Amino acid sequence: MLDRAGQVPRVRLSVSGRRRVIAMTAVMAAALAVGAALPPSATQADGSADAVRKGLDRLVHEDRYPAALASTVGRDGRIHHFTAGVADVRTGAKVPVDGQVRAASNTKAFTATVVLQLAGEGKVALDAPIEQYLPGLVRGGGIDGRRITVRQLLQHTSGLPDYTDFMGDPTGKERHTYVQPRTLLDTALAHKALFAPGTKWAYSNTNYLLAGLLIEKVTGRPLAEQITQRVIDRAGLRHTYFPGAGDESIREAHPQGYFAVKPGRPLQNITELDPSWGWAAGQVISTPGDLNRFFTALLDGTLLRPAQLAQMRTTVRVPESAGIGSGVRYGLGVTSTPLSCGGLAWGHGGDIPGYGTRTGVTDDGRAVTVAVTADGPPTKQGPRDVLTLLDTTLCG
Numbered sequence: 001m002l003d004r005a006g007q008v009p010r011v012r013l014s015v016s017g018r019r020r021v022i023a024m025t026a027v028m029a030a031a032l033a034v035g036a037a038l039p040p041s042a043t044q045a046d047g048s049a050d051a052v053r054k055g056l057d058r059l060v061h062e063d064r065y066p067a068a069l070a071s072t073v074g075r076d077g078r079i080h081h082f083t084a085g086v087a088d089v090r091t092g093a094k095v096p097v098d099g100q101v102r103a104a105s106n107t108k109a110f111t112a113t114v115v116l117q118l119a120g121e122g123k124v125a126l127d128a129p130i131e132q133y134l135p136g137l138v139r140g141g142g143i144d145g146r147r148i149t150v151r152q153l154l155q156h157t158s159g160l161p162d163y164t165d166f167m168g169d170p171t172g173k174e175r176h177t178y179v180q181p182r183t184l185l186d187t188a189l190a191h192k193a194l195f196a197p198g199t200k201w202a203y204s205n206t207n208y209l210l211a212g213l214l215i216e217k218v219t220g221r222p223l224a225e226q227i228t229q230r231v232i233d234r235a236g237l238r239h240t241y242f243p244g245a246g247d248e249s250i251r252e253a254h255p256q257g258y259f260a261v262k263p264g265r266p267l268q269n270i271t272e273l274d275p276s277w278g279w280a281a282g283q284v285i286s287t288p289g290d291l292n293r294f295f296t297a298l299l300d301g302t303l304l305r306p307a308q309l310a311q312m313r314t315t316v317r318v319p320e321s322a323g324i325g326s327g328v329r330y331g332l333g334v335t336s337t338p339l340s341c342g343g344l345a346w347g348h349g350g351d352i353p354g355y356g357t358r359t360g361v362t363d364d365g366r367a368v369t370v371a372v373t374a375d376g377p378p379t380k381q382g383p384r385d386v387l388t389l390l391d392t393t394l395c396g
Contacts, residue, residue, distance in 0.1 A: 049080050051396050055389035056084035056370075063385055064378035066267065067095045067255040071288035072393055073296070073367040081289060085373070087255035089267055096253035098289045100239060101371045102275065103357055104350025106291060107284040108208050110231050111223075112154050112333020113298060114215050116308040117230055119150075123218050126151040126311060126332075133214050137185075141192035148197045150214065153207040154332040155316055159195040162204040163188035170277060171259055171270055171353050178246060179277045184209055201316055201330065205281040212280025223280055235297040240286040248272045250285055255373045257354020267374075270354045282352055288369035295347050295361040298334070313346070325387060341395035351375035356383075360390045368393040 052070055059068040067085035074080070083095035118124040130138055130153060131145035138145030143160065152158040163184045168174040188206040195202070212223045219226055224242040232240050239252060249272055258267040275283045286294070297303050304312065315329035315336050322328075327338040336344045337360065347359030347369075356375045361367040370386050 049082065051392055052080070052082050052368075052389070053084070055385070055392060056082055058385055059370075059372060059382065059389070060085035062379070063382035065372040065374050065382060066258055067373040069095060069097075069099060069101070069255070069288050069371045070389070070393075071098055071292050071367075071369050073292055073365060075364070075366060077365065079289065079292075085255075087373075089256070089258070090269075095255050098239070098287045100250050100252045100254040100285055100287050101355045101357060101373075102250070102257065102282075102352045103240075103284045103286040103291060104278065104282045104352035104355065104375070105205075106286070106294075106348045106350050106357060106359060107278065107280065107282045108350075109295070109298065109333045109348045110227050110284055111208050111211050111215070111280045112312065113303050114226050114230050115150065115154060115211055116304055116312055116332065118215070118218055119311070120305045120308045124150060124214070126154075130210055130214065133217050134210065137213070138189070138210065140189035143189060143193045150211075151311075151332065152197050153211050153214075155201075155330055156203050156207055157198050157201050157316065158204070158207055159193045159197050159200065159202065160204050160206040160210075161188050161191040161194055162202075163206050163209065164277075166191060167277060170273060171261075171268075175270070175273045175353075176248065178274050181209055181213060181279050184277060184279070185213070201318055201322070203322065205278075208281035209279060215280070227284070231294070231303060234303060235294050237286065237290040237293055240284060240290045240294070242284055243275055245276065246274070248274050258374050259353055273353060275352070278352060282350060288357070288371050291357065291359050291369040292361065292367040295334075295359055296365065296367055299346055299361055299363060300365075339395055340391050345390065345394055356386070358386050358390055360394055362394060366394050 052072060056068040056070055059065045066089050067087055070082040072080045081098045083097055085095055087093045087095045115124060119126055127149050129146050130148050130150060148158045166187050215223050215226050227242050256269050257271045259270050260267055301309060312332040312334060315331040318324060318328045318330050325337060329336045334346055335348055336346055339345055343362060345360030345362060347361055349358040352375055354375060355371060355373060357371045359369045368390050370389055
């Protein structure tokens with residue numbers, strides 16, 4: 001998500017470091033107040049993980065994130081968890097190891113997985129128009145569901161406007177407001193198409209809103225149930241869940257999430273909020289360890305048949321102007337990012353008020369997820385340092 005310069009901040013569930021829920025360059029001021037008391041990194045790993053520890057310490061001490069968490073899976077299959085900073089800037093509490101965070105747009109990979117499972121079962125055709133499953137629903141200024149395919153929704157090539165560009169501010173008075181998926185869709189369809197379907201790429205949460213409605217229509221069951229049964233349970237994710245209606249809390253041990261209204265303003269705690277506006281695009285809560293487990297299960301064929309996994313990994317180029325990194329490509333709910341040591345990291349990532357996460361898994365089983373407790377960068381270098389840490393860890 002991002003805000004627009006000179007305008008009231010708007011919301012956006014994001015895949016990249018460029019898109020943020022709220023601009024937070026002034027988090028530095030409040031973070032500096034506790035900086036002297038920040039504890040060293042805590043880890044379950046041995047001395048072989050110095051690079052990860054140093055990377056997390058940089059995120060806290062130099063980039064001024066209140067807390068940073070990481071989980072890694074090495075070439076030998078060993079799992080290590082790390083923390084740095086404080087879970088609560090007021091009390092100085094320790095960061096829980098592998099604590100829960102709002103996973104934001106990583107949810108898109110969960111949603112895409114269910115759609116692809118349905119495709120493998122012969123219940124959804126990726127190149128069929130969304131009109132076939134949601135007749136008469138997708139209509140607006142230059143928008144016609146008869147011309148937009150399921151694949152284009154999952155790959156962000158539909159041209160649909162993003163509802164988060166036009167909704168209220170979930171960090172303000174609407175923070176505790178429940179929003180129906182159809183209300184969000186109506187918000188998007190009140191605006192014109194960005195481009196003709198299939199002609200360009202543009203990240204839009206509306207695509208995954210429709211993917212969620214598609215799942216419910218085809219299965220006749222709630223989205224949360226389908227994601228839980230088909231993905232969370234099947235992958236053995238013990239600390240991941242899709243919050244129910246009205247659930248504003250984070251159930252298990254977690255660091256507090258923060259944002260700052262403007263540069264120079266103090267940090268504000270925004271841990272509790274109603275995430276319904278994220279829904280199929282960004283509502284899941286998870287841990288760094290569980291996110292590694294999920295993306296690993298996705299790549300190794302635990303969750304998808306070979307044909308559908310191949311479709312998921314068929315990518316299109318993401319323009320440099322999208323600001324999510326050089327060489328990044330987008331598949332069906334996942335990204336591929338070139339590594340400095342060769343090969344690709346597969347994952348997603350996301351930002352939501354209070355939290356930012358970045359994920360990366362390789363075909364040979366290496367994995368890393370980094371989470372920070374501010375969805376935007378307290379410093380300009382922060383998001384870059386998070387991505388650098390992912391590359392360093394996977395190439396180390």
